[in-house]
Amino acid sequence: MNIAIDGPAAAGKSTIAKRLAEILEFRYIDTGAMYRAVTLYALNNGFIKSSDSIIQSLDQIHISLTKEQPQRVLLNEVDVTDEIRSQQVTDNVSYVASIKQVRRFLVEQQQQFIKNGEVIMDGRDIGTTVIPNADVKFYMIAHPRTRALRRFEENKLRGIHQDINLLEQEIIDRDQKDISRKESPLQKANDAIEIDTSNMTIDEVVEQMLNIIQKFK
Numbered sequence: 001m002n003i004a005i006d007g008p009a010a011a012g013k014s015t016i017a018k019r020l021a022e023i024l025e026f027r028y029i030d031t032g033a034m035y036r037a038v039t040l041y042a043l044n045n046g047f048i049k050s051s052d053s054i055i056q057s058l059d060q061i062h063i064s065l066t067k068e069q070p071q072r073v074l075l076n077e078v079d080v081t082d083e084i085r086s087q088q089v090t091d092n093v094s095y096v097a098s099i100k101q102v103r104r105f106l107v108e109q110q111q112q113f114i115k116n117g118e119v120i121m122d123g124r125d126i127g128t129t130v131i132p133n134a135d136v137k138f139y140m141i142a143h144p145r146t147r148a149l150r151r152f153e154e155n156k157l158r159g160i161h162q163d164i165n166l167l168e169q170e171i172i173d174r175d176q177k178d179i180s181r182k183e184s185p186l187q188k189a190n191d192a193i194e195i196d197t198s199n200m201t202i203d204e205v206v207e208q209m210l211n212i213i214q215k216f217k
């Protein structure tokens, strides 16, 4: 069984996906982390604005996601789990994710994970492109202000203080870029079940999704 979770930025996808993966004993795959790792590589090598250089460097980029929780993200064997969450990476990732060859490169790797067992994968194009035949597809949404507030609290715990209005605007801008790109844009799959988490706790969302998953088992 494979489960796809898509939705806009900071909708709670990864928090929920991790919980579900633990309960169901599935492998969790954070595809956003993979786009972030490519972005970090381009930033570190000074060619973030050149799609040609990014495309040419793809065969030098090796990304792995560790199986144990908390999951670590390795870029060419170096742990970049924290670095890929930096503001600079967040500001540039949607551009990198809009490059067709980058998407092909990562989607191929994401599809390999499915061959190796049961996965729960989150991202923007999982239900539409990566696992079009997923057993269950979810599309998680929440009001931009709610999403900004959640990200604000998350950041606070990590010692980062960011203006809430700026954070909300950034989330809206990133969604806009992800929705309007040509290559597999952020989109709800026709057969995805929409969950609006605006007024729900994490436990409530997990419970509702588990109930739905049971019906498909």
Ligand code: C5P
Pocket (backbone or CB within 6 Å): 009, 010, 031, 032, 033, 035, 036, 093, 094, 095, 097, 122, 123, 124, 125, 126, 174, 178
């Ligand atoms: O999920 P996260 O917010 O970390 O994703 C970062 C960015 O990576 C997104 O804003 C989007 O541009 C890109 N992404 C994507 N397709 C995915 C996952 C992420 O284009 N499947």
